[in-house]
Amino acid sequence: MGDRQDSQKKRDKYSLRGRVYERIREDILSGRYEQNTELKEMAIGEELGVSRTPVREALRQLELEGLVNIIPNRGAYVNMITAKDVQDIYIIRSMLEGVCARWATEYITEEQLEDLEETLCLSEYHTKKGNYEKLYELDSLFHEQLYRASNSRILNHVLSDFHDYVKRVRKATIASQGRSVKSTEEHRAIFEAVRDRDAQKAEELAKIHVKHTIECIQGYGLEKIL
Amino acid sequence: MGDRQDSQKKRDKYSLRGRVYERIREDILSGRYEQNTELKEMAIGEELGVSRTPVREALRQLELEGLVNIIPNRGAYVNMITAKDVQDIYIIRSMLEGVCARWATEYITEEQLEDLEETLCLSEYHTKKGNYEKLYELDSLFHEQLYRASNSRILNHVLSDFHDYVKRVRKATIASQGRSVKSTEEHRAIFEAVRDRDAQKAEELAKIHVKHTIECIQGYGLEKIL
DNA sequence: CGGCAGGTGATTGTATACAATAATACAAAA
DNA sequence: TTTTGTATTATTGTATACAATCACCTGCCG
Numbered sequence: 065m066g067d068r069q070d071s072q073k074k075r076d077k078y079s080l081r082g083r084v085y086e087r088i089r090e091d092i093l094s095g096r097y098e099q100n101t102e103l104k105e106m107a108i109g110e111e112l113g114v115s116r117t118p119v120r121e122a123l124r125q126l127e128l129e130g131l132v133n134i135i136p137n138r139g140a141y142v143n144m145i146t147a148k149d150v151q152d153i154y155i156i157r158s159m160l161e162g163v164c165a166r167w168a169t170e171y172i173t174e175e176q177l178e179d180l181e182e183t184l185c186l187s188e189y190h191t192k193k194g195n196y197e198k199l200y201e202l203d204s205l206f207h208e209q210l211y212r213a214s215n216s217r218i219l220n221h222v223l224s225d226f227h228d229y230v231k232r233v234r235k236a237t238i239a240s241q242g243r244s245v246k247s248t249e250e251h252r253a254i255f256e257a258v259r260d261r262d263a264q265k266a267e268e269l270a271k272i273h274v275k276h277t278i279e280c281i282q283g284y285g286l287e288k289i290l
Numbered sequence: 291m292g293d294r295q296d297s298q299k300k301r302d303k304y305s306l307r308g309r310v311y312e313r314i315r316e317d318i319l320s321g322r323y324e325q326n327t328e329l330k331e332m333a334i335g336e337e338l339g340v341s342r343t344p345v346r347e348a349l350r351q352l353e354l355e356g357l358v359n360i361i362p363n364r365g366a367y368v369n370m371i372t373a374k375d376v377q378d379i380y381i382i383r384s385m386l387e388g389v390c391a392r393w394a395t396e397y398i399t400e401e402q403l404e405d406l407e408e409t410l411c412l413s414e415y416h417t418k419k420g421n422y423e424k425l426y427e428l429d430s431l432f433h434e435q436l437y438r439a440s441n442s443r444i445l446n447h448v449l450s451d452f453h454d455y456v457k458r459v460r461k462a463t464i465a466s467q468g469r470s471v472k473s474t475e476e477h478r479a480i481f482e483a484v485r486d487r488d489a490q491k492a493e494e495l496a497k498i499h500v501k502h503t504i505e506c507i508q509g510y511g512l513e514k515i516l
Numbered sequence: 517c518g519g520c521a522g523g524t525g526a527t528t529g530t531a532t533a534c535a536a537t538a539a540t541a542c543a544a545a546a
Numbered sequence: 547t548t549t550t551g552t553a554t555t556a557t558t559g560t561a562t563a564c565a566a567t568c569a570c571c572t573g574c575c576g
Contacts, residue, residue, distance in 0.1 A: 121347055362559085529567085537557085
């Protein structure tokens with residue numbers, strides 16, 4: 065339990081390549097590697113008990129995401145998300161989550177609304193209990209459900225990636241009493257605006273929600289997390 | 291001539307994998323394949339005179355971009371950009387190009403400003419001559435230079451991808467007398483706002499520039515392009 | 517002592533071989 | 547006729563083998 069993370073993602077968790085990809089990605093995003101660590105195909109392959117082939121394919125994918133630098137004939141090097149990247153992502157996300165919420169008011173189905181409310185209820189429950197691990201998962205789920213409800217494959221794709229990239233930061237912010245309570249309240253407000261089909265309000269609330277997270281991060285000190 | 295397209299992209303055009311990737315990507319984005327065309331590794335490999343290995347790696351990368359669907363043990367299928375995707379991309383781009391221009395006013399260097407103006411001059415020249423092929427390249431270059439000037443790796447990455455995705459549409463819109471003149475004028479205005487460090491104006495102009503392109507597309511009829 | 521040439525080992529790039537899986541066709545039984 | 551089981555074939559998934567490239571070290575020469 066606790067490895068829920070891709071939900072809707074089609075990323076194939078069952079092929080060797082898929083597992084290797086997820087593994088390296090997770091290791092980079094969670095900071096287990098340092099910047100510019102060299103990722104040798106053979107070494108990783110041995111560690112995971114697979115040959116070079118799936119490792120290579122995974123590294124090529126990570127290169128495309130910008131999480132790995134590949135220098136031809138030389139090797140693959142870890143490319144960490146920097147503090148500035150995180151800031152930029154949050155600013156961009158604040159806008160995109162806004163549009164997302166706006167679009168969701170137009171496209172969300174009754175079923176999706178119910179799912180969203182269920183997630184919300186669980187969030188409120190676990191907020192009270194201070195169960196941060198579970199809360200992080202529910203926070204992710206809430207946003208991903210909203211992404212899907214926007215009915216935009218493109219927006220969903222971009223936002224999901226960003227969401228993953230700042231995973232570490234989000235884990236840290238959620239795990240503070242003050243922020244988690246506030247965050248869940250804001251989720252509730254966004255949900256209600258979407259349910260009531262108030263596009264303007266939903267957009268505004270979603271933007272503010274992300275902005276508050278930025279402020280929380282800046283208060284906390286980004287260096288401590290990265 | 292005419293295959294300029296990646297400029298700053300680090301995409302390795304010299305390895306077999308890189309060439310295969312670019313080739314398939316280009317074929318998908320330019321509409322040479324139909325939706326759901328099955329991409330067989332062996333067939334592509336034979337066509338390009340390479341083995342399955344580089345083809346596989348290329349397909350895996352395209353999967354991550356969403357340009358190809360891979361069903362495990364079954365195959366890879368073309369996933370075209372739909373008309374709605376294009377609309378979404380333009381709406382999102384309009385916001386992101388706005389932030390990009392804003393950030394550029396803060397970060398652009400004198401050298402980058404000169405490069406930008408040079409591109410602009412060439413654009414104006416070729417606009418007069420109605421040289422649409424060249425104009426398309428210069429339009430791409432102008433935007434890419436601005437992306438870089440934003441000093442945001444993240445923003446640059448997202449915008450560059452989007453820019454590629456709507457390549458076909460952009461080619462079509464540029465190739466209309468009215469739009470190309472207007473577009474170049476708008477580029478000039480954006481450039482001047484950036485040069486004068488007027489963030490507010492630059493952002494507004496960049497947003498409007500993309501919005502105008504949407505309108506042009508809608509007037510043109512997206513179905514004809516896709 | 518320093519710089520450069522060449523060799524050596526390590527690592528990636530590509531091709532191929534083999535294994536596993538899924539699609540297809542066909543035949544037999546209900 | 548329909549359905550189901552099975553053999554065949556095509557295709558992908560993975561491993562390995564081989565080629566090309568690069569980094570590093572050594573030793574020669576200035």
